[in-house]
Structure formats: C-alpha cells, structure tokens
Amino acid sequence: MSPEELEQIAEAERERQAKFKHRIKVCMAAGCVSCQSEGVKAALDKEVAARQAAAGGGECDCEVKCVGCMGLCAGGPLVAVGDSALYQHVTPEDAPALVESVGGAPVSRLVCPTDVPFFQKQKKVVLENCGNIDPERIEDYIAAGGYTSLMQALGDMTPLQVISEITRSGLRGRGGAGYPTGLKWSTVSKAPGEKKYVVCNADEGDPGAFMDRSVLESDPHRVLEGMLIAAFAVGANEGYIYVRAEYPLAIKRLRIAIKQAERLGLLGNNICGSRMSFHLDLRLGAGAFVCGEETALLASIEGRRGIPRPRPPYPAMEGLFGQPTLINNVETFASIAPIIRHGGEWYAQIGTEKSKGTKVFALAGSVNNTGLVEVAMGTTLREMVYEIGGGMAEGRQFKAVQTGGPSGGCLPAQFLDMPVDYENLARAGSIMGSGGMIVMDDTACMVDVARFFMDFCMGESCGKCVPCRVGTYHMHGLLKKITQRRGSTADITQLEELSDLLKNTSLCGLGQSAPNPVLSTLRYFAEEYKAHVEEHRCPAGVCNSENGDDAANEPPNPDAPVAIDLGSGKGGDQ
Amino acid sequence: MSFVTAVVCAQSQHFAGEFHKLLLTALAAKEGKLPVTPDPNRPAPPSADKRWKLVEATMRRMGNSPRGLIESLHTVQEVFGYLDLDALRFVARALRVPLSRAYGVATFYHFFSLRPPGEHTCVVCIGTACYIKGAPQLLAAIKQELGVVPGQTTADGKVSVLGARCLGSCGLAPAVVYDRDVAGKVTPQALRDHLAKWKSHVS
Numbered sequence: 001m002s003p004e005e006l007e008q009i010a011e012a013e014r015e016r017q018a019k020f021k022h023r024i025k026v027c028m029a030a031g032c033v034s035c036q037s038e039g040v041k042a043a044l045d046k047e048v049a050a051r052q053a054a055a056g057g058g059e060c061d062c063e064v065k066c067v068g069c070m071g072l073c074a075g076g077p078l079v080a081v082g083d084s085a086l087y088q089h090v091t092p093e094d095a096p097a098l099v100e101s102v103g104g105a106p107v108s109r110l111v112c113p114t115d116v117p118f119f120q121k122q123k124k125v126v127l128e129n130c131g132n133i134d135p136e137r138i139e140d141y142i143a144a145g146g147y148t149s150l151m152q153a154l155g156d157m158t159p160l161q162v163i164s165e166i167t168r169s170g171l172r173g174r175g176g177a178g179y180p181t182g183l184k185w186s187t188v189s190k191a192p193g194e195k196k197y198v199v200c201n202a203d204e205g206d207p208g209a210f211m212d213r214s215v216l217e218s219d220p221h222r223v224l225e226g227m228l229i230a231a232f233a234v235g236a237n238e239g240y241i242y243v244r245a246e247y248p249l250a251i252k253r254l255r256i257a258i259k260q261a262e263r264l265g266l267l268g269n270n271i272c273g274s275r276m277s278f279h280l281d282l283r284l285g286a287g288a289f290v291c292g293e294e295t296a297l298l299a300s301i302e303g304r305r306g307i308p309r310p311r312p313p314y315p316a317m318e319g320l321f322g323q324p325t326l327i328n329n330v331e332t333f334a335s336i337a338p339i340i341r342h343g344g345e346w347y348a349q350i351g352t353e354k355s356k357g358t359k360v361f362a363l364a365g366s367v368n369n370t371g372l373v374e375v376a377m378g379t380t381l382r383e384m385v386y387e388i389g390g391g392m393a394e395g396r397q398f399k400a401v402q403t404g405g406p407s408g409g410c411l412p413a414q415f416l417d418m419p420v421d422y423e424n425l426a427r428a429g430s431i432m433g434s435g436g437m438i439v440m441d442d443t444a445c446m447v448d449v450a451r452f453f454m455d456f457c458m459g460e461s462c463g464k465c466v467p468c469r470v471g472t473y474h475m476h477g478l479l480k481k482i483t484q485r486r487g488s489t490a491d492i493t494q495l496e497e498l499s500d501l502l503k504n505t506s507l508c509g510l511g512q513s514a515p516n517p518v519l520s521t522l523r524y525f526a527e528e529y530k531a532h533v534e535e536h537r538c539p540a541g542v543c544n545s546e547n548g549d550d551a552a553n554e555p556p557n558p559d560a561p562v563a564i565d566l567g568s569g570k571g572g573d574q
Numbered sequence: 575m576s577f578v579t580a581v582v583c584a585q586s587q588h589f590a591g592e593f594h595k596l597l598l599t600a601l602a603a604k605e606g607k608l609p610v611t612p613d614p615n616r617p618a619p620p621s622a623d624k625r626w627k628l629v630e631a632t633m634r635r636m637g638n639s640p641r642g643l644i645e646s647l648h649t650v651q652e653v654f655g656y657l658d659l660d661a662l663r664f665v666a667r668a669l670r671v672p673l674s675r676a677y678g679v680a681t682f683y684h685f686f687s688l689r690p691p692g693e694h695t696c697v698v699c700i701g702t703a704c705y706i707k708g709a710p711q712l713l714a715a716i717k718q719e720l721g722v723v724p725g726q727t728t729a730d731g732k733v734s735v736l737g738a739r740c741l742g743s744c745g746l747a748p749a750v751v752y753d754r755d756v757a758g759k760v761t762p763q764a765l766r767d768h769l770a771k772w773k774s775h776v777s
Binding site: 030031033034035073074076204205206207208209210213245246247283284285286287288289300301302303304305306362363364365366370371372402405436438440443444449452453456460462 | 639640641642643644645647648675678679682683684685686700701702703705706707738739740741742743744745746747749755756757758
C-alpha cells in the first residue's frame with residue numbers, strides 16, 4: 001500500500017458513491033439498534049427495491065447506508081435523508097413516506113430540527129466521521145481521508161517529529177487523569193527494550209459513560225490509525241485493544257476493521273513498504289471495573305486476575321510482559337489522526353489554556369437531549385445542560401451534574417457557569433473522568449447517590465489493599481444507615497475520616513477516588529445529610545427504611561450466571 | 575538438583591516436546607493429512623461434545639499458554655453458557671495453570687458464571703443514569719413477579735435475572751436486556767408484561 005494506492009481506493013469509493021443521487025443514512029450504533037433501527041433499515045431497503053422494480057429496474061440511484069452514532073440517542077432510531085433532513089423516532093412503517101420524500105419535501109411529522117444548539121454548539125473532531133461513514137467498510141473511511149495521516153507519518157516524518165507534533169497539540173489523556181499524551185509517548189519511545197507494546201484501553205467501565213463504545217461502533221478505523229501512528233512513534237510492533245465484553249457490537253466492528261486493515265497491508269509486516277511492522281489483536285474484558293486501571297488492565301491481558309500493582313515502575317518502563325508499554329484511551333487514539341493531518345498548532349487553538357482540544361461527553365439523566373456530544377474544552381455546564389441538553393426534562397428543577405462516574409463528584413447549580421476543563425473540575429472536587437455527564441433533578445437524593453456510588457466501588461474493589469477493601473465496605477454501611485434514616489452526626493464525622501484514609505492510603509485510583517462522590521455531596525449538599533441524620537427525613541423523598549437493602553445493590557454474586565450477549569450476530573451486514 | 579536447574583530442565587524438555595509436536599504436525603500437513611492419534615501431552619476434553627473443538631481452537635490460537643486463560647474461558651462460556659468444574663479443570667490442564675488460578679480468574683470477573691443460565695435472561699441495567707431514572711422500581715417489580723433478585727434464577731429454571739453495571743445505553747435509561755434485545759425507557763408495567771409473556775410461553 002502506497003499513498004497512490006490509497007488515493008486510488010478513495011477515488012474508486014467516491015466514484016461508487018457518486019453513482020447514487022440520493023442517500024438515506026440509518027444509525028446503527030447500539031443506542032438506535034436497541035430502538036429497532038435494524039427493522040427500519042430492512043424496511044427502507046425493501047421499499048427502495050420495490051420502487052426500483054416498479055420503475056422498471058436498472059441502476060438504483062438511492063443508497064440506504066448504515067452509519068454510526070448521530071448523537072441524539074434520545075431521538076432514536078435516527079435516519080438522515082440527503083444532507084439536510086434528519087428524522088427521529090422512525091418506525092419501519094415510516095419507510096414508504098421517507099423514501100417518497102427523497103429529493104422532495106421532508107416528512108414534517110418526523111423531522112428532528114438540526115438548527116438547535118444540540119447540533120450547532122458542537123465541535124466535532126473525534127466524532128467527525130460518526131454518522132457519516134459506514135463503520136464496516138474501510139473504503140468509506142479511506143474516502144473520508146482515512147489513513148492519510150498514517151501515510152504522512154510513515155513517509156514524511158520521523159518518530160520524534162510525530163511525538164513533538166502531539167506534544168505541541170497539548171493533547172491530554174482522555175481516560176480521565178489528563179496526563180500529557182506527548183510526554184507519555186516520549187517516555188515510552190526512550191524506554192530501553194527490544195519489544196514494545198501499544199495498548200488501547202477500551203474498558204469503559206464508568207456507569208453513565210458510553211463515548212468509547214460509540215467511537216468504536218461508529219469509526220473503528222480511526223482508533224486503529226491512531227494506534228498505528230503511536231506504534232510508529234514509540235517503536236512498538238505489537239498492540240492490543242482491551243475492550244469490554246459487554247459491548248458485542250463494538251467487538252464485532254473492531255474485528256471486521258482489523259481484518260480489513262490487514263487485507264490492505266495497513267496492519268502486519270512492512271506496513272506500506274516501510275520497515276515498520278505492527279500486529280494488533282483484541283482482548284475481551286470480563287466485567288471488572290478495576291481493569292480500567294492500567295496495571296490491572298495489563299494483568300488481565302496477561303490472562304490473570306485484574307489486580308493493580310504499585311507504581312513505579314510505570315507501564316511506560318515495565319508494562320505488558322515486562323516490556324515498555326504505551327497505554328492510551330480510545331478517545332486519545334481517535335484524536336491522533338486529525339492532529340497529524342492539521343498539525344498540533346491547529347488542535348492547540350481549540351480549548352482552554354491548559355486543556356486543549358475537544359472532549360466527547362455522554363450526556364444522560366434528566367435532560368431532554370440525551371446522547372453523545374463533542375464540545376471544545378471550556379464549554380460551561382450551563383451550555384451543556386440548558387442549550388445542548390435542551391434543558392431539564394419534564395420541566396424539573398436542576399439539582400446537580402455528576403461527572404467522572406464513581407471517581408467523580410456531584411456539582412451543584414453554583415458551578416453552572418464554570419468552563420469545563422481538567423483544572424476547573426478538579427478544583428470543584430470532581431474529575432473529568434472519561435466523560436460521563438449525568439444531570440440530576442430535584443427528585444434525586446444526593447445521599448442516596450453517594451450510597452449508590454459507594455456500593456459500586458465496594459462491589460468492584462479487587463480486594464488487594466485493605467483501605468479500599470474494608471474502607472469501601474464500612475463507608476457503604478454508614479451511608480446505608482444514613483439513607484435508612486438511622487444515622488447520626490457521628491456517622492458523618494466517621495465518613496469524613498474514612499474518606500481521608502481511603503484517599504491517602506489506597507493502592508490504586510479506584511480506592512483513592514472512591515470517596516469523591518461522598519466528599520463532594522458532603523461539601524455541597526450538607527443540608528441533605530443534616531435532614532437525614534437530625535430530622536430523619538429525606539428531602540427528595542427517595543430514602544425509606546428499606547433503602548439499600550435490595551439485593552440489586554449488593555455486590556454481584558460471583559456464582560451468578562452473568563453471560564450477557566447484547567445482540568451478537570446482529571447489527572449491520574457484512 | 576537445585577530448583578532453578580529443575581525448572582530449566584523441565585522447560586527445555588517441554589520445549590523439545592513442543593518442537594517435536596510442531597514437526598509432526600508440519601510433516602503431516604505436508605502429506606495432506608493431520609495426525610489422527612490424539613496428542614498424549616494434551617489433556618482430552620471432558621466429553622465428546624463437538625463444542626470442545628471451539629475451545630481447543632481458542633487455546634491453540636493463544637499458543638496454549640497461560641496468558642490465554644481468560645480468552646479460553648470466554649469461549650467456554652460462549653459455547654456452553656457457563657463454566658463448570660470439568661471445563662475449568664480441562665482448560666487449566668491444557669494451559670498448564672493451577673486449577674486454583676483458573677478458579678480465581680473465573681470468580682474474579684463478573685462476566686463469568688459457574689451456574690447454568692435460565693431459559694431466558696433479563697438483565698436490568700443499574701448504571702447511574704438508569705438508577706436515577708427508575709431501575710430500583712424495575713427490580714422491585716421483578717421481585718414481586720418472580721420472587722428473585724439479580725444473580726438468581728427462578729426455581730423452574732425459566733428466567734435468570736441479572737444486574738448490569740452499565741450497558742452504555744444511558745440515553746435510553748432505564749434499560750433492560752430481554753435475552754439479547756435491548757429495550758429502552760422501560761416502565762415497571764412494560765417489564766411485567768414481558769415477564770408474563772415468558773411465563774405463558776411453553777417451550
């Protein structure tokens with residue numbers, strides 16, 4: 001594969017696409033698939049074929065295309081006709097009307113307005129192809145400019161130049177901690193070792209976060225390209241994508257993408273005629289949140305229990321199978337190709353002083369427009385909730401926004417005008433995390449939310465270090481007592497002490513950050529705790545004497561059958 | 575003989591064995607036939623069930639090495655629905671890991687199950703978005719209808735109820751997976767109706 005051959009593939013694909021005068025795009029990401037978008041796709045196919053036959057056969061001028069996430073999951077299934085009309089809540093019965101509307105007047109009853117802040121306020125870098133290309137066809141990705149950044153890196157740049165471009169862009173790890181990506185790459189490239197690895201962390205365990213899943217389902221080749229450029233920069237020749245087993249559609253599309261890239265010589269030996277070789281394989285997670293922690297993730301790839309180990313040595317020096325290993329998140333790798341294409345300076349112009357670029361958020365909870373959004377760093381929470389999110393659902397009162405999942409915190413209304421970036425969130429007592437953003441209204445009890453997260457951390461604690469294993473258990477017990485309205489002021493004091501202990505003495509990030517939801521709610525919603533322990537009432541009316549007794553909130557039974565398969569063998573056709 | 579020498583000897587014997595095996599396979603492949611006699615160094619599957627071939631294929635793909643443990647257990651669970659002791663024993667022996675380690679891995683990860691699943695599975699998402707949008711009410715409805723809590727199977731083996739940490743369908747909260755189909759914005763009544771359909775369905 002040479003740049004010329006790549007251009008030929010792109011040209012052939014563009015020609016193929018130009019044959020169709022009209023295009024109907026159906027969202028085939030997991031959100032819409034669970035709203036039966038496959039049925040919609042089948043009905044549209046049938047309708048187009050029927051019209052074709054009725055018109056006397058010949059060349060079809062309308063293409064029905066599977067695409068990835070279009071963002072507005074609340075409106076699923078989403079269908080786009082041509083470049084202008086977007087339709088929401090489409091059913092298979094609507095297929096004739098939609099096909100009829102091609103090239104004519106839109107079907108007004110299904111139209112989803114696109115001139116609203118949800119679409120206008122977004123800045124798409126990582127998600128630029130999502131909703132436009134077919135995730136199961138490499139040709140479509142190439143026609144959209146895919147793999148040209150890899151060609152550019154291999155052909156015109158040295159590994160050092162690639163790293164300095166990434167450093168100049170100011171990109172920081174999108175997994176949550178925000179470690180400068182350029183610095184990490186440079187450490188791995190300098191680390192001595194005959195063999196190096198590149199690992200993509202796609203173990204998106206935070207409840208309420210689905211950015212990585214959407215990127216993998218909608219544009220898998222972008223992640224592959226990012227990993228290839230990283231491998232070139234650090235001198236690695238083997239890589240793994242560690243992906244959650246709970247994401248069958250993402251796994252399926254990644255498998256297809258890897259096979260296609262191998263077929264075109266973009267993965268394997270002597271990539272594009274260069275001396276670089278890179279082999280990529282998938283490893284499936286098995287439902288352990290702690291495997292998002294890098295050393296636990298490496299243990300899991302090695303076939304062991306996902307238990308973290310003390311650092312240093314950092315994986316950059318001593319990682320997978322004892323070799324230097326670069327670990328980045330899906331979104332980080334997905335940001336690489338555009339940075340190489342447009343230059344680090346271009347990326348650094350977006351965002352705030354210390355947090356550059358864009359961030360993808362999974363907006364969920366009590367807002368009207370739930371879904372996937374990508375905004376420039378520094379967008380305020382108010383813009384997120386009231387403009388992009390379309391305001392509170394059912395006209396309810398805003399209470400808090402939760403970021404960072406079980407490691408993050410709940411921010412009250414006073415932070416609505418705060419620009420969202422790594423520093424501001426940390427200062428407010430939360431974290432960026434992987435990008436889950438859950439909006440809560442006045443029906444949510446913040447003490448119960450804190451208990452919910454502590455329950456999560458208790459169940460997911462790997463058990464290696466005592467502060468986390470025993471501390472989360474006791475903190476959960478105290479919170480349960482408070483939500484059952486049996487608590488006292490002394491319990492709150494003890495919660496604070498335990499929080500301090502866990503934060504300072506736990507081995508890994510899970511235990512160190514587990515007290516965050518408790519600390520942030522204690523800080524901003526102290527009156528709710530007070531009402532629970534002094535007046536023994538729950539202001540939101542959520543807590544009762546049985547609160548937290550439900551077995552659903554106990555840690556999962558390890559012997560329980562937990563095989564879940566969300567539609568394997570489905571989702572698009574290949 | 576010191577411990578280290580013993581290990582080195584054992585390893586070199588092992589490698590010699592592996593090499594011999596590879597050579598035999600290569601020769602056989604060249605002649606267009608594969609050896610019909612089972613390899614004496616490899617444990618035999620617990621039964622004649624054809625599905626073990628898939629498990630063996632995964633182990634082979636992972637080089638029959640201990641690092642393939644999780645992938646192999648995934649295949650066992652995929653084809654048999656759960657991991658029983660025979661399966662764990664077989665995989666542990668084939669990959670040369672202690673049974674305790676295979677058991678440790680199988681019980682550490684929530685995804686692996688040591689009990690057969692019910693005829694139907696109902697997975698209720700209890701991620702944050704689903705939790706604040708009504709997942710607890712769904713669990714209450716299930717408890718009322720079936721008398722089971724997540725992690726349990728009804729006495730007649732009809733329905734297994736599970737809780738999921740997050741399905742990633744937060745935009746459709748609360749979400750439930752009926753067998754393999756994800757349903758969004760589920761109400762307790764819709765859930766009851768679905769369970770009733772399973773109950774009345776005789777298979």
